[in-house]
Structure formats: structure tokens, C-alpha cells
Amino acid sequence: DGGITQSPKYLFRKEGQNVTLSCEQNLNHDAMYWYRQDPGQGLRLIYYSQIVNDFQKGDIAEGYSVSREKKESFPLTVTSAQKNPTAFYLCASKQGSDFISNQPQHFGDGTRLSIL
Amino acid sequence: ILNVEQSPQSLHVQEGDSTNFTCSFPSSNFYALHWYRWETAKSPEALFVMTLNGDEKKKGRISATLNTKEGYSYLYIKGSQPEDSATYLCSRAGGTSYGKLTFGQGTILTVHP
Numbered sequence: 001d002g003g004i005t006q007s008p009k010y011l012f013r014k015e016g017q018n019v020t021l022s023c024e025q026n027l028n029h030d031a032m033y034w035y036r037q038d039p040g041q042g043l044r045l046i047y048y049s050q051i052v053n054d055f056q057k058g059d060i061a062e063g064y065s066v067s068r069e070k071k072e073s074f075p076l077t078v079t080s081a082q083k084n085p086t087a088f089y090l091c092a093s094k095q096g097s098d099f100i101s102n103q104p105q106h107f108g109d110g111t112r113l114s115i116l
Numbered sequence: 117i118l119n120v121e122q123s124p125q126s127l128h129v130q131e132g133d134s135t136n137f138t139c140s141f142p143s144s145n146f147y148a149l150h151w152y153r154w155e156t157a158k159s160p161e162a163l164f165v166m167t168l169n170g171d172e173k174k175k176g177r178i179s180a181t182l183n184t185k186e187g188y189s190y191l192y193i194k195g196s197q198p199e200d201s202a203t204y205l206c207s208r209a210g211g212t213s214y215g216k217l218t219f220g221q222g223t224i225l226t227v228h229p
Contacts, residue, residue, distance in 0.1 A: 004159070031215060042120065042219035043205070058216070090160070094215065101147035101209035104162030105217065 002027045006091050006108035012116045013078065013085060021076045021111045023091035031094040032074040033105065036060060036087045043090060049074055050097045078113060088112050120208050122220035129196050130228050136192045137223040139206030143187035147209040150217060151180055151191055154203040163191075163204075196227040 004025045013019045025032065031050050035043040045058030049068040063082025068074050074093075078085045089112075092105040121140045129135050141149065148167045154160040164173040169184040177194045193200055203224050207217035 033216075035219075040221060042221045043207075043217075044219075045216060048216060097215065099215055101215050102165050102167050103215075104150060104152075104165050106162070107152075107159040109157075109159045 004091055004093055004106055004108035006089075006111050008111060009109065011111055011113045013113060014116050016080045018077055018079050019113065021078070021089055021091075021113070023074045023076065023108060024072055025074075025091075025093045025106075026072060027093055027095070027106060028071070029093035029095050029106070030071070030097055032068070033092040033094070034058070034064075034066065034074070034076045035090045035092065037090065037110075038087050046076065046089075050099075085113055086115050120206060120218050120220040122204075122206050122223050124223060125221065126224040126226070128226045128228065131197060133196050133227075134192070134194045135196055135225070136190050137204060137225075139189045139191070139220055141187050141189075141206075141208040141218075141220075142210065143184060145210045146184050146187075149182055149184075149189050150207045150209070151189070152205040152207070154205055154222070156202070160205060193225070196225075198227045198229050201225055201227045 007022045033048045034046040044060050046064050047066040049055035065077045090110045091108045094105045095103045123138050150165050151163040152160040164180045166182040171182040173180050179192045182189045203222040205222045207219040
């Protein structure tokens with residue numbers, strides 16, 4: 001089945017530690033996105049990528065980093081500079097470039113990150 | 117309106133009731149309006165993508181309308197069923213961001229049998 005796989009489902013971070021969230025898609029989509037959800041808030045965009053080896057900051061990129069070395073993969077690293085990393089993280093992808101607005105986004109099941 | 121706002125925040129209805137929720141968004145530089153359904157322990161799934169003023173879309177018992185001039189969209193559910201219980205997310209593509217979506221906080225619907 002085509003889809004988006006996020007792993008792990010739950011992740012715990014110690015103080016001063018970087019952690020990486022995995023996102024893999026086999027939908028052959030060009031655009032990929034990382035969102036963060038906090039209680040009572042809408043999804044907020046962290047980073048997005050339209051094509052391999054290219055990515056742009058979203059609204060809340062500070063303390064996060066990404067890479068896009070393969071079309072299928074868009075891992076998110078939560079660095080120690082992110083002071084409030086506890087949240088639910090969703091990865092999404094979309095057919096066509098980010099400039100196309102009428103294609104729906106497809107989401108993974110999410111990763112819940114907590115601080116130890 | 118500067119952000120995407122959804123109302124109500126939560127809603128409890130009885131099985132068989134019809135219900136509707138509202139999404140308000142900035143009307144300037146509008147490109148598209150997306151509705152997603154997010155069931156507990158699952159991933160959000162797309163319901164509708166609408167782009168034109170006056171658009172109406174329907175999928176089974178769920179339908180949506182769009183008014184881009186005044187900046188709102190309604191989502192209707194006819195004859196709600198317990199399996200309709202979910203968070204319904206509205207998001208707008210617009211401004212300088214063609215494809216990037218700005219999400220509302222969602223409406224949590226609970227349908228009681």
C-alpha cells in the first residue's frame with residue numbers, strides 16, 4: 001500500500017540531546033512537510049521541501065533541522081536548541097510542487113516526542 | 117481575519133443528528149481551502165479541496181461550501197453516525213504561500229449512539 005511511514009511512534013529526549021524523526025513515503029510525491037501540533041493549536045509548519053536537496057523554513061523552524069537526500073525520505077532532527085520540543089509531529093507529502101495549492105496533503109501517523 | 121479560525125471547538129451530537137461547523141479565513145490572496153478528517157490514532161485524511169467561490173463538494177453524508185469573498189467555509193454532516201467522531205481540520209492556502217497550508221485548531225466532533 002502506498003503511504004507515509006513515520007517512526008518511531010513515541011520518542012523520548014534527554015536534555016541536550018538531538019533526536020531524529022523519520023518520515024518515508026512511497027507515493028512518489030515531490031513536496032514533503034513537517035508539522036508540529038500542540039494542545040489546542042492548529043498544525044504549524046516547521047520545514048518543507050519541494051525537491052531533493054532543497055528545503056525551506058516554515059513558521060517555526062528554530063531548533064529544528066531537516067535533510068532531503070532522497071525523494072522518499074525527509075527526516076526531521078529536533079536539536080538541543082529547541083527548548084520546548086514536547087509535541088506531536090506529523091509528516092505530510094503532496095503530489096506536485098509546493099506551488100500547487102489544489103492537491104491534498106497525505107499524512108503519516110505521527111510521532112509523539114516527550115522530554116525525559 | 118488574520119488566521120484560520122474554526123468554530124465550535126468541540127461539539128457533541130446524538131446519532132442521527134445533522135450538524136455543521138464553520139471555518140473562517142483571510143479572504144485576500146486566497147488559493148484553496150482544504151478540509152481534513154482526523155480520527156483518533158489515525159492520520160488525517162483529506163475530505164475536500166475547494167478553490168472557487170461558490171464551490172460545493174459532497175462525499176456521502178458530508179458536504180462543504182466555500183465563500184471566498186467573505187472568507188468562510190461550512191462543513192455539513194447529515195445524519196451523524198458514531199464513526200463520524202473525529203477532529204475536522206480546515207486549512208487555507210494563500211498569501212505568498214501557494215501550496216503551504218495554514219491550519220485552524222480543529223473542531224472535535226463526538227457522536228453519541
